[in-house]
Amino acid sequence: VQEEASSLALDVSDSLQTSLITIFTLFPSQSLLCVHDAVAQRDFEPTLPPIPDDVLDDEEDSVKIVSLVKTKEPLGATIKRDESTGAIVVARIMKGGAADKSGLIHEGDELKEVNGVSLEHRKPKEILPLLACSKSEVKFKIIPALCAEEEPTDKEKLFVRALFDYDPSEDPTIPCKDAAVAFKRGDVLQIVSTEDDIWWQACLVEDSNSRAGLIPSQQLHERRVALQRPEALFKPRKVKPPAGLRRSFRLGRKTSWAKEAARFRRWSAGVHGSICPPTYIEVMRYHREPKDRHRLVVLVGPSGVGVNELKRRLLISDPDRYGVTVPYTTREKRRQESEGVDYHFVSVHMFEEFIEYGSHGGHYYGTSLDSVHRVMAEGKVCLLDVHPSKIKRVYTSEFKPYVVFVKTPCIEELRITRRRVKFVCDDEDANPEEDFEDMIDMAESMETQYGHLFDRVVVNGDIATAFRALRADLERIYEAEVQWVPVDWTCSSPAKARRSCSHLAGWI
Numbered sequence: 001v002q003e004e005a006s007s008l009a010l011d012v013s014d015s016l017q018t019s020l021i022t023i024f025t026l027f028p029s030q031s032l033l034c035v036h037d038a039v040a041q042r043d044f045e046p047t048l049p050p051i052p053d054d055v056l057d058d059e060e061d062s063v064k065i066v067s068l069v070k071t072k073e074p075l076g077a078t079i080k081r082d083e084s085t086g087a088i089v090v091a092r093i094m095k096g097g098a099a100d101k102s103g104l105i106h107e108g109d110e111l112k113e114v115n116g117v118s119l120e121h122r123k124p125k126e127i128l129p130l131l132a133c134s135k136s137e138v139k140f141k142i143i144p145a146l147c148a149e150e151e152p153t154d155k156e157k158l159f160v161r162a163l164f165d166y167d168p169s170e171d172p173t174i175p176c177k178d179a180a181v182a183f184k185r186g187d188v189l190q191i192v193s194t195e196d197d198i199w200w201q202a203c204l205v206e207d208s209n210s211r212a213g214l215i216p217s218q219q220l221h222e223r224r225v226a227l228q229r230p231e232a233l234f235k236p237r238k239v240k241p242p243a244g245l246r247r248s249f250r251l252g253r254k255t256s257w258a259k260e261a262a263r264f265r266r267w268s269a270g271v272h273g274s275i276c277p278p279t280y281i282e283v284m285r286y287h288r289e290p291k292d293r294h295r296l297v298v299l300v301g302p303s304g305v306g307v308n309e310l311k312r313r314l315l316i317s318d319p320d321r322y323g324v325t326v327p328y329t330t331r332e333k334r335r336q337e338s339e340g341v342d343y344h345f346v347s348v349h350m351f352e353e354f355i356e357y358g359s360h361g362g363h364y365y366g367t368s369l370d371s372v373h374r375v376m377a378e379g380k381v382c383l384l385d386v387h388p389s390k391i392k393r394v395y396t397s398e399f400k401p402y403v404v405f406v407k408t409p410c411i412e413e414l415r416i417t418r419r420r421v422k423f424v425c426d427d428e429d430a431n432p433e434e435d436f437e438d439m440i441d442m443a444e445s446m447e448t449q450y451g452h453l454f455d456r457v458v459v460n461g462d463i464a465t466a467f468r469a470l471r472a473d474l475e476r477i478y479e480a481e482v483q484w485v486p487v488d489w490t491c492s493s494p495a496k497a498r499r500s501c502s503h504l505a506g507w508i
């Protein structure tokens with residue numbers, strides 16, 4: 001055995017020798033060794049200049065020279081002048097930006113020099129050109145902040161859905177437009193810092209290239225909305241009964257135009273009272289299990305825009321997938337009608353527990369929560385058509401509503417697309433042109449008041465195009481494994497939901 005082992009060892013050492021000779025012949029061995037040494041001595045890092053001689057003795061320990069390699073990427077930091085000392089200090093470090101990644105510059109650090117130029121008596125805006133003219137690297141002389149602030153320890157990431165549009169290029173108060181994040185209503189943002197009361201830091205979740213930047217805090221947006229005049233928030237519109245476009249049992253709302261005007265006034269008053277305007281709502285990823293019911297699809301839109309037409313087309317396109325509720329009524333059953341198929345025939349007092357009800361021709365018509373449950377229990381996607389003010393009745397984890405707003409196109413497109421439509425109309429003097437204007441006004445008003453609740457907006461100009469867009473969107477939701485929904489729809493513990501929403505109150 002010993003003999004065999006020693007002959008094996010000889011073989012191995014022979015083949016190792018041959019391999020090493022091959023390596024050193026094929027690759028320039030000297031370069032290889034040089035690279036090894038450079039890596040071992042960390043020679044590849046930028047060479048820092050020696051500490052300047054003019055640094056005062058007592059500063060020696062605290063002064064830091066930081067050299068950052070300049071790329072196309074912005075530095076990701078904002079600076080400000082400390083009013084009491086006149087010093088230029090780092091105001092914010094954007095998470096994920098070049099400064100943050102370097103780990104060498106922190107909020108509160110005092111900047112003494114940029115590329116050897118003293119910043120004494122300079123204003124922040126005079127410093128930007130100094131940064132711009134540096135070519136391959138930027139050198140900072142810094143006095144580090146006394147104690148760098150600790151990163152928040154909360155491991156859970158905080159996601160919100162924006163309930164308003166924000167364009168920093170139109171915001172004169174943003175400290176630095178380049179450091180801001182623009183977003184649209186409905187975008188999901190990851191909040192990375194709420195340390196500043198006025199400007200939070202966030203990045204767009206669906207944009208993988210998005211860096212963290214500044215967004216208005218909830219407090220700032222609420223204050224801004226409160227300072228706006230009500231006229232700017234709600235375009236006053238004519239309140240008059242519709243001329244007759246409305247045909248469905250939602251006709252009950254014909255009687256509620258006065259209520260509509262009252263609601264408008266209440267809401268306007270609320271903006272200056274206790275009601276908070278919509279800002280951000282905390283959301284979470286919702287993983288739908290095969291056993292879970294499908295989300296309720298709520299279709300809303302101004303009377304006559306085509307909500308029923310789109311619902312009808314969806315039902316025909318896939319009757320196994322989509323279902324609608326059977327309405328309730330107090331009127332007498334007609335001969336050809338069946339209980340539970342055309343209507344549920346009931347007495348009036350039941351209507352108190354309904355999502356929505358109204359009267360027409362002296363009879364009540366309405367939609368109950370139970371009828372929604374019944375459709376959902378069949379494993380179907382329930383299509384519900386209600387006034388947007390009723391969305392709050394179903395805005396729960398039980399229904400997880402997906403709200404689609406059917407919007408009017410421009411008046412020219414309405415004239416073209418609706419020219420063949422025969423409107424059922426009691427008023428002989430009805431003018432379709434006025435109906436179109438009313439419809440557009442109503443759509444605008446709905447979007448202003450309830451837009452934050454809409455998950456999707458479908459413009460119903462050409463009916464075929466609108467239907468295709470709606471069907472494709474509902475198919476996406478039907479098949480999606482993961483969706484963003486308000487956090488309290490997914491939290492098993494109400495305490496957790498309350499904690500997570502405490503400073504990001506959702507508003508409906």
Ligand SMILES: Nc1ncnc2c1ncn2[C@@H]1O[C@H](COP(=O)(O)OP(=O)(O)OP(=O)(O)O)[C@@H](O)[C@H]1O
Pocket residue numbers: 245246247248249250251301302303304305306307308309310417418421422460461462463464466
């Ligand atoms: N894009 C469109 N192009 C042409 N006609 C349309 C379009 N959308 C809807 N219509 C027609 O307009 C009329 C009103 O539509 P629909 O009944 O669906 O409105 P609605 O929003 O449900 O209002 P209501 O609840 O009062 O019935 C119907 O005759 C419908 O076929």
